[in-house]
Amino acid sequence: MVQADNPAAAAGSGQPESKGIRRPAGLRARFAPWLDWRRGWILAVLALLVAFLLAFHAEVPNAVGNVGSLLESFLPWLGLAVPVLLGLALWRRSALALAAVLMPAVIWLNLFGGLLTDKGSGKGDFTVLTHNVAAANSDPAGTLRLLNDSGAQIVALEELAAGAVPTYTKGLAAKYPYHVVEGTVGLWSSYPIGGVAVVDIRIGWTRAFRAEVTTPKGPLAVYVAHLPSVRVQFDGGFTAGRRDVSAQALGDAIEAEPLKKVLLMGDLNGTMNDRSLAPISAQMRSAHGAAGDGFGFSWPASFPMARIDQILSKGGLRPTDSRVLPADGSDHRAVAADYRY
Incomplete structure (x- = not known):
């Protein structure tokens, strides 16, 4: 009598059960945790929060403690999350x-991925x-020694x-051989300097001025500025109010500049x-954003x-390279850029 269709007979026949029948169940058991959408929901929420801060940082208000500006000052570091x-x-x-x-990863790369490549295009007309x-x-x-060995023709010090x-x-x-010092900021140049005028950035003393530098290619308006410092305090948040007022005053002065080609150099205490x-x-255009390598x-x-x-520059000045110099005795590092007139 043929009993192949009898499950009991098949089980007692001594034939091993097909492994192919058990394998899908084993795979399901192995991957079951991945398919449980209740796992890792806290991590998912944190990832979405990071994505939101990256994508909509401009919507984070400054009304309380200038927290929006504080976030934007260190925005690239959110990528570490x-x-x-x-x-x-x-x-x-x-x-x-x-x-x-994946969401914060893609947004971060969209914002800062371009900084990871060298955008320089060679030597310019001056440094x-x-x-x-x-x-x-x-x-x-x-x-x-750092300044003299830099190869720069125009040097601003704050x-x-x-x-x-x-x-x-x-x-x-x-x-x-040419230099001018106004208050606590100065300009040294291989090219002649004239047309010097203090820029009032509304802090009560001099930390900004404008000068006209005559390069071999033509005149250049150079602004040197040191905007007020900012602090992070537990009771006051990101204290940037004085800097913000000075930034507006400096921006107004640059906007009213009669020369077409304008260069701004200095410690702006902001990114x-x-x-x-x-x-x-x-x-204005950032030299490092246009021609730098890395975050600078x-x-x-x-x-x-x-x-x-x-x-920073405007009026057709084209940055061809931007770099950060090695550390010296200051708590800041010098930055340099090459320009084509």
């Missing part, structure tokens, strides 16, 4: 969290440099202590992502976390 969340999502075996982490040399500079001689001005004037005289610098950044962080010198030392 992506690998952390990715690792936790893999550990939790959560497909939901993995999918959510400019700006450096907050710090009133408490621990190595002025080293700073002078936070010049009155007693240090003769040291810099003497130490830079051989390469930079180009910070909305509060819009009176300046909306009308300049402060603090020991472990740079933000680019607050800026070189």
Whole structure:
């Protein structure tokens, strides 16, 4: 009698059960945690929060503690959350969290991915440099070597202590025969300087001026500025009010500049992502954003976390390279850029 269709007979026949019948169940058991959409939902929410802050940072209000500007000052660092969340999502075996982490990753790359490549296009017609040399500079001689070896034709210095001005004037005289100092900011140049005028940035003393530099290619309006410092305080938040007022005053002065080609160099105590610098950044182009390599962080010198030392231009000046120089005795690093007139 044929009993092949009898399950009981088949079970007692001594024939092994087909492994192909059990394998799908094993795979399902292995991947079941990944398919449980309840796993990792907290990680998914955190990933979406990071994505929101990256995509809509301009919507974060400044009304309380200037928190919006504080976020924008260190916005690139939000990218560090992506690998952390990715690792936790893999550990939790959560497909939901993995999918959510893709959002901040894509948005971050859209915002900052272009900074990871070198956009320089070679040597320009002249090189400019700006450096907050710090009133408490621990190595002025080293700073002078850095400046003299930089190859720059136009050098802007900020936070010049009155007693240090003769040291810099003497130490830079051989390469930079033209110079002007107004308050705590100064300009040294291989090219003639004229048309100097103090710019009132509404802080009660001089930390900005305008000068006309006559390059071999033609005249250039050069603004040197050191905007007021900002602080992060537990009781007051991001105290940037005075800087914001100064940024508006400086932006107004640059907008009214009669010369077409304009260069701004200095310590602006803010990044180009910070909305509060819009009176300046909306009308000028960042040398590092256009021709730099990497993030170009300049402060603090020991472990740079933000680019607050800026070189900006308008009127057809084309940056061909931008770079950050090695650390010296200052708490800032000098930044330099090449330009074609």
